[in-house]
Amino acid sequence: xxxxxxxxxxxxxxxxxxxxxxxxxxxxxxxxxxxxxxxxxxxxxxxxxxxxxxxxxxxxxxxxxxxxxxxxxxxxxxxxxxxxxxxxxxxxxxxxxxxx
Numbered sequence: 001x002x003x004x005x006x007x008x009x010x011x012x013x014x015x016x017x018x019x020x021x022x023x024x025x026x027x028x029x030x031x032x033x034x035x036x037x038x039x040x041x042x043x044x045x046x047x048x049x050x051x052x053x054x055x056x057x058x059x060x061x062x063x064x065x066x067x068x069x070x071x072x073x074x075x076x077x078x079x080x081x082x083x084x085x086x087x088x089x090x091x092x093x094x095x096x097x098x099x100x
Contacts, residue, residue: 009068019044
């Protein structure tokens, strides 16, 4: 079975008072399965009204956003390429196989 490394950027409302409590909730949700998922890193902070109040500098927040936009574009392009290949295979004339 292939192993995946997953990066997530999540914004959600949680019933807790601190980023540490939010991190504990998210960690518990992500590791609640009985498989061998290894939780490596998680950063949690309150969603800032202004970029200046965020723990990441504005440029890093833009880079994070751009990373996920690029990842999504790559996934869409890969999906389109896959669909084109399948369409080409299905459109090709059938080849008769000689039976022995």
